[in-house]
Amino acid sequence: MGTYVLIHGAWHTGTELEPVAATIEASGHRVFTPTIKGNRRGDAKTTGLAEAIQSIVECLIDNGLDDVVLVGHSYGGMIITGVADRARDRIRRLVYWNAFVPNNGESLLDMVPPAFARMFEAIAAERGDGSVVLPFPIWREAFINDADLDTAQRTYRVLNPHPLKTLTDKIALTVNPAELSVAKSYINCTEDTSLPHHYPWHPRLSQKLGLFRLVQVSGSHELCFSNPTRLAQAILDAGRD
Amino acid sequence: MGTYVLIHGAWHTGTELEPVAATIEASGHRVFTPTIKGNRRGDAKTTGLAEAIQSIVECLIDNGLDDVVLVGHSYGGMIITGVADRARDRIRRLVYWNAFVPNNGESLLDMVPPAFARMFEAIAAERGDGSVVLPFPIWREAFINDADLDTAQRTYRVLNPHPLKTLTDKIALTVNPAELSVAKSYINCTEDTSLPHHYPWHPRLSQKLGLFRLVQVSGSHELCFSNPTRLAQAILDAGRD
């Protein structure tokens, strides 16, 4: 019926979204789960935001995709916003899933608590290759709080170091998301504390979309691991016309 | 056992609440679903708030109703607040369901984002008969976000143009709701974005009730269409002693 393209978040690849894709496919849709440039095996960790966005624009072109429901998770919100700005006529609807919503000239780190930005920059400085990693206690308590310890450990081992430059580069947009004439949805996992609830995803960032459809579902930032079937249902509810 | 009177919101009539009423009746209660003056077939769209309130006061008197659990949805919160002020001894409990809670001298439009008020006034100016309608994209994305497109379209066709004057008239009350010596409940549908979540129904408006019972349920502003049975259960939980 439709075409879904799922764009992962920082430290992830498209592979981790395959169980989610399988449920969406079972409803009769085509689903793509590309990996953003910078997170693919062997990518330079000096990749910047514009290159990252361009890699997904090319994925749409190379696969001849249009009428796409384009879903972005977390950092993936930066990507889908940039893709929609550059390839608007290929998009049927944007779906932000606990995702950043940038206006022109904003970076991802402009939208997180200042202490987070400083922590990421300190970690990257120590690593020295341009990449940042997430300390396990933060992953376990604030990102995947709804899973057991085994799941938290197993999924942590799958993460890849993320290029800091994609988080610090300011995005270049011709229009801000609120003015973008594309249908939009926001999925909010109600126990997502990867951003603290006094500095939340929704409605702080979602309201930057202008008119949008809200879908809420119980779960953490990493519902793709803790309950991929439930997440897929939320994506279907968010992605339909 | 008890008597429930369900008061619809703007653009609706009592007819749309009949499936909700049926579930409440199945629990052994009497249920009335009157239509407010201004929303009945043939009513002048110049109807004001005082007339609208008076039409429900008369409904209680004409049917000899007392010990009433009086439930108001959205704009219906203006109505039940006014009715309770004028006929307090007929009321057992007020139940606000994502409803406006006015203090003396406030209009409905005083409680919505200024951009909404301007939009309604522009639409009414264009229509020229005193009524305002809701654009379909707002209905589909922000009012009935939890239903499929068919349901959104089918229910949109049932709506009737709403008299703007009932939204701009200031209510006249002898006491504000917080001081009103009647039991009160507030039902909050957690995905209701008819008012944006940075300018929400609860707790922004609910707290004007003083002591009240909170009942929350998953769903949009139009849970009467998307899940009338679940809404009826919430009304029963809110309406019991």
Next chain:
Amino acid sequence: MGTYVLIHGAWHTGTELEPVAATIEASGHRVFTPTIKGNRRGDAKTTGLAEAIQSIVECLIDNGLDDVVLVGHSYGGMIITGVADRARDRIRRLVYWNAFVPNNGESLLDMVPPAFARMFEAIAAERGDGSVVLPFPIWREAFINDADLDTAQRTYRVLNPHPLKTLTDKIALTVNPAELSVAKSYINCTEDTSLPHHYPWHPRLSQKLGLFRLVQVSGSHELCFSNPTRLAQAILDAGRD
């Protein structure tokens, strides 16, 4: 497997938590439900906060407990914070369940709306023995809003007058909770209106923990009465590593 110690809130005793304990025990854990000094039959209602905390420290020592998941409800958050400060090496994780999170020098009443503090002090002044009680309408509407009237009445009769001094004494801590090197979780019952939602438990108080795991569950402040099995599951999700 593990050891859970459940610390009740104001007006309660450990006995009321036994149905919750039974479900946790059925998962293979040891569970203790001591009653804090000041709430035990015959205790002086002039008991202060330091004595109350000390009574739970002694419970841990007397029973030789370590590696404890220490759970505090409401006022119990004052107690577990004090206990962790004095007996840190006996604690595996702190679990706050709609509980107060004090920094050094704060009292419980410093964290509630000023009108609540004045009400409690007026009630205590009238009683004259140092204790405060909760008026039934507040209990029914704002504390146990998710139960029926019979449950509200039955559980109200179980409450005991609470020593006001434990609510007004400033806590003495060597470090604030955010700096305490112990794992922490916060359980938030989403319909808990014992503190109003414009002055909420979470994230207003939870954020004082620094890094913590959030678990949310539908229910009122008194989920121990309205759904003890569901509460026990939330405690297990919050208490695991």
